[in-house]
Each structure stands twice: as structure tokens, then as C-alpha cells.
Amino acid sequence: MADSQMEDDPAFETPAPVVFIAPSINQEHLFSGASYTHYSAVPPALLPTPSLTSPDSLEPGPACALGVDEAGRGPVLGPMVYGLFYLPIPFSDPLLRKTHHFDDSKVLTPTVRSNLMEKLCTSETDLYTQCGWAVDVMSARDIGANMMKPAGTYNLNAQAMDATIALIHGVYKMGVNVKEIYIDTIGNPATYQKKLERIFPTANVTVAKKADSLYPCVSAASVCAKVTRDAALEVLYESYVQKPEEDEDTSKTKVVQEESWGSGYPSDARCTSWLKRNMDPVFGWGSECRFSWGTAKDMLDLKGVAAKVDWPIEDDDETTRLTDFFNGEKEKQSDDLGSWFGHRPGTEVF
Template identity: 30%
Template sequence: MESETALPKWASKPCIMGIDEAGRGPVLGPMVYGCLYCARSYQKTLSTLKFADSKTLKEEKREELFENLKADESIGWAVDVIDPRELSSKMLKKNKINLNEISHDSAMGLIRKVLSIGILLTEVTRDRALRDWVLDETAANMHTTFGSGYPGDPQTKAWLEDHKHSIFGFPTLVRFSWGTCTSYSKDMVEVLWETDDADEDGSDGRTGKRQLKLTNVGFTPVKRKSEETESSGKGRCKFFQARKLELLSHF
């Protein structure tokens, strides 16, 4: 990382930063958050340096790129290594701190660290993607003041509260399968869906009916091909088309 006592010349120009993590899923080892930052004017050059998802690179190539990164004076970087003991103690303590909160704190810590050494940080690439996100839904009262998107962000919490729907759950931007969303669903309507379900042994091809209770509002049962054809009518609102919903005049 660039020395804190000798800032690069480009530090006073508008800079961008990207944040990523490694080791969120494994049962062994630390979780590591890392950031890379550079002048916004260097972004096009950065895209030509052949950096890629580490999973797609061999170890030798990763090491080579790391050496190139350290030698490149137009780039700064920092990491936050979260010890497995810290992860375990936070997630198992009486007042549990979940992985999302730990991740949020790590990312925010990196941002604060880079700002504190004097880098004129004007954009973080994930924030930019979120800021420019085009919502599939078109309701007039929807807005894009998301905040950071992390569960601890008051602005994100307010956005989730404002945009939950008592039947349909959340807009498609939301990772509604995450436990973070559970607390927002307490006032939602309980919905029972009837769906075709093949016999367990599948021997005679007959179908029975069963009720699906959607405790996590927003999930829809997988439909058979014939159902998809029947419910793909044109001219309906995009919101309903995307969810294979149609208007019924009687039951």
C-alpha cells in the first residue's frame, strides 16, 4: 500500500475504490476484505491490466499480478484480515453480530482508512453500481435512495421499510432470501399457493395438489412448462409478467 507519509501525486485528484472479499464461505481460515483505489483518470488503464476473479486464475498468475500491483505507483490498496476466532466470537456471543454486519464494518473500515490518509475518494465502485441501478418495478412512489445496501445502514433500513409490499414482498433489487429481510415480513399477508406436485415415487405420472405456505414472502413455486405458457400473456404490467401473475375474475 502507498506509504501514509508519502502520498502519490494523484491522491488529491478524484479517486475511485473497489472493495471485494475472500473467504466468506469456508469453514477454515480468516475472511479477508480488500480494496484497491486509483485516480478516476486511471480507470481505463486499470481495465487493461488483466486482473480478474481470483477463482479463474492459477496461483502463479495471481502471484504475478500481485507483484505487478505492488510495483504500480498509480494504484493503492489495503486489506482487512478478520481472524477466524474473531468471526466465531462475534457470531456466537450473547448479542450476536452476524456476518453481514461484520462485512459491513470491515468495508466501512477500509473506506475510513483510505480517506484518513488523504486520498480524495469520490466513488466506491459497488456504490456506483447500486446508485445507477435501474429498478424493474415502476411504481410511482419508488425511489433510489438506498444508502450503501448494507443491513446496518439507517438509509438502507428505511428504504426496505418504505418498499416492502404486504403480498409481493420486496422489489427485485432486494436479496429477499437473506435473514435480514425476516424482520420486515412480520406485517405481511400469509399467502397459500396451490401447485401441482408429482407423486413422491413418480411411478404413475399422476399429479396431486398441495398447499405451499410462503413464510418468506416473495418466493413463487416453480411452474410447469404448460403453466408458464398459460401465464405469459402479453400486455400485462411488467411487474406481474416477471412473477407469472395474472388477473382472475373468479375463483
């Protein structure tokens, strides 16, 4: 199955029935519509160590491979998440591919993805002690606001590239000895690779299409990104589920369940149905919705559904100049300027 088909297939994109809530889930930021980043602690085995020959200096940790991939580029609901994963170069294939069977998150079932992420976050496992990861959670509100700026549009590719670069810089600052960088491409691979090579000159950079299937560290990054997005969707959805209410007569609880919004992709009928049922005529939806997406725009523009608001525009006389306020002829016609300071009293005052 082609990647484009997988990305639109609700079966691949819908979260697991019970999704692992990773430490990368910040409920406060999610509900407020704010973007944020999360870095796991660097395993001690990957940190610099004191030099045996020079006590005042540090020896770099083991050379690491680092991969970056995203999840949630196309949905109308929920964040886009960039995931990053790193580990010692010799461990990349045997640990990730052969032992734990990491692969592109789109070909793993939601339950398998969730279980892999849980292992990564469980202390004393080989993944926890040998690997590190990070995510940049780009909120739907911020994505939409950036894409709808009246001037200097900040498109999705530019936002994604900045998120990738910032994540990698963060790992370097934590002391990880990154020597190989693998990234699933945004646009033209050669152009993107040259830019990253200039920014990270000490690492061997590889940018390729389908990198999440070719390089184990990118596969692991895709899992981190996808499970974080899955969990974020679950947390955001909870705000639309009514909490149990006490029934005064029977002392029983009753719960009103809102039908799921599914994967959040426009191709998912559950998503579009949810959007139609839950659209406020004035505000549309909450910060979980990307208002810059055609799906949201079309629903808001549908005649007779959303409230129409006309924003008045004040007339602006483009010929007005500052010196016009000090023109003698205009002063004769209007004494507004003089009235700012009062009038000279005449005899009629007395």
C-alpha cells in the first residue's frame, strides 16, 4: 500500500483502544492550544565523561545516530508532532530492528506502536537505558494561525523545518555526541540536506524519501511522534465527553458519550461528522481544529450554518498629510485645532 493511502486510512491513523499516555503529554498546553517540546532524560551511558588525561575536560559520549520524523501532517483535528530518536550507532539495527521490531509507524498497528512507546518509557529496559527521544508538539491553533497570517505566510513546510532544527539543536545542547542524522524529507531531499549540512557540519546528514522505512532511528522517531499524537487526540477528546452526573432519584450515574472523532483526518467520516455536529455558529471549534484547512473553511462558509459577521472598515483618506492640520486655510474653515487649547476670551464673555 502506498504511503499516501496509508496516511489517509483511518485504520492506520486511529489511536489504539487504550493508548499509552507518554510523558510527552502536557495536558495544560494541549487544552490551551499552545505548542511545546518535550525531551527525555539523556541515558547516563550517552553523556560525556571526565577525561583520564585532562581532569578539567570531558570526553564525548559514544557516537550516536539520530532520526527525525513527523505524524499528523494532514489532519484537520489535533497537533502535528515531530519526533526525534537517538542511540549509539552500533545498536541501531540490532536493538531497534531485530530485538524490538521498530518500523514505520504507519505499518504498525496502533496497539504495537503504543506498546513500543511504553517500553521506551519504562525504566530498566534496554530501550530506556540506551536510547533518548524528544517531540515537538505543534498545536492546531498555532499551525492555523501561522498559515493565515495576513503578511509573510509561515507555511507548513517552513514550520516543520524549524521544528526539526530546533529539536536537533536541543539534543546537542544536552551533550549527546550526534554523528549521524537521518530525516524523512520535506520537499526536495537534496535542498533540505544541504541546508542541514550547513547547520550541523559535524554530523553526516542523510535526507531521504521513506526514511522511516529505511533507517531504524527514523522508524523509532515516527513511533514517538505517532503515539504522542494518538495520546494528544485522546486527551483533547475527553473535554467533549460529559462527565458522570449524580441522578437524584436512583443514586446511579449516567454518562452521555459523544461519538468519537476518529483519526482526525478529513477522509475519516467520523471526523467530518463530528465537526458538523459540534460546530459553534460563531466560534467554529476549539483550539484542536486547524481553521486554515479546507475542510474547516468549507463548513464555516456553508450557507445557513455559521453566523455571518461583517467587520466594518473605517474610511481612510490616503491624501491626508500631517501638515494639513496646520494649513491656514483649513483653520479658517474649521477651528478644531484652536479648540484644543481654548479660545481667546472676547468682550462678550464679560
